[in-house]
Amino acid sequence: MMIRGLLAATLAVPLLSGAAAPAGAEHAPTRVHAPVDQVIKALPVADEHRDGYKRTKFRHWVDADRDGCNTRSEVLLEEATEKPEVGPRCRISGGQWHSYYEDADTDSARSLDIDHMVPLAEAWDSGASQWDGQRRQRYANDLDWDRSLVAVTAKYNRQKADKDPSDWWVPAADASCQYLTDWVGVKTRWSLAVDRKELAALRERATECPDAVVDVPLAD
Structure with a gap:
């Protein structure tokens, strides 16, 4: 499932710019603004394959x-x-x-x-x-x-x-929450999936960043 639909279905409507319509409706959300743990929950999970890269x-x-x-x-x-x-x-x-x-x-x-x-x-x-x-x-x-x-x-x-x-994670402790929101933001922006190990790592890091927010425009 595309991440736009997942986010529209999973996140509270006020947190999504342009997200007044439900998933599958005519107007898809154009921006995500939500706590990082909620955005992580909305990421699609799939096995990774590097064939042909x-x-x-x-x-x-x-x-x-x-x-x-x-x-x-x-x-x-x-x-x-x-x-x-x-x-x-x-x-x-x-x-x-x-x-x-x-x-x-x-x-x-x-x-x-x-x-x-x-x-x-x-x-x-x-x-x-x-x-x-x-x-x-x-x-x-x-x-x-x-x-x-x-x-x-x-x-x-x-x-x-x-x-x-x-x-791998950033070595500077003060950079951890920024790196988390940056990574999750890019995955969200481009509708990219996470595998299960990656998801577990993101969830663990999110517990250390309770106030972190992802604010990202979705790519066309």
Whole structure:
């Protein structure tokens, strides 16, 4: 079942923007705003399969608006805590960033990776294998919600790799609830499923974040 229908059926109507109609009605919800534990309960559960996955099936770091800056550069510019200078061909110099996974600052753009909050391989396992190439490209370059892609130090992005929350979690204790809502938000935004181990890990983390709220627009 698509997550929009699950959310409309599971969450209280006032928590969903545009959700006055019941599941299956003409007007589907366009945004989820609800406590993280409720949103986790609404996630569809399914076994994961990586058959056929190739990273190249998600075309990423495109320049969608043709302004000379690709997706990686756009995220760096958006997340800079001290704005860098931008030269020809979107060459970035100077600036400062905060990598929230380990609660550290850096002034080197080269030391940063742009992490897909839900990695491409995990997205494939969770439903993206059924998408067409255009939707996978939109997912891989999602600038329409600022939690889908995050600038983090390469060390921790590569440590995370394609692991889900049952196998990897952010090292900074103060980042835990943010990471939880970011992960659940992306899964919700793109109607992606969770497997049972992942679901158990999310539920356990949610007990440590009783006040956490997911606020995310649903992708078309």
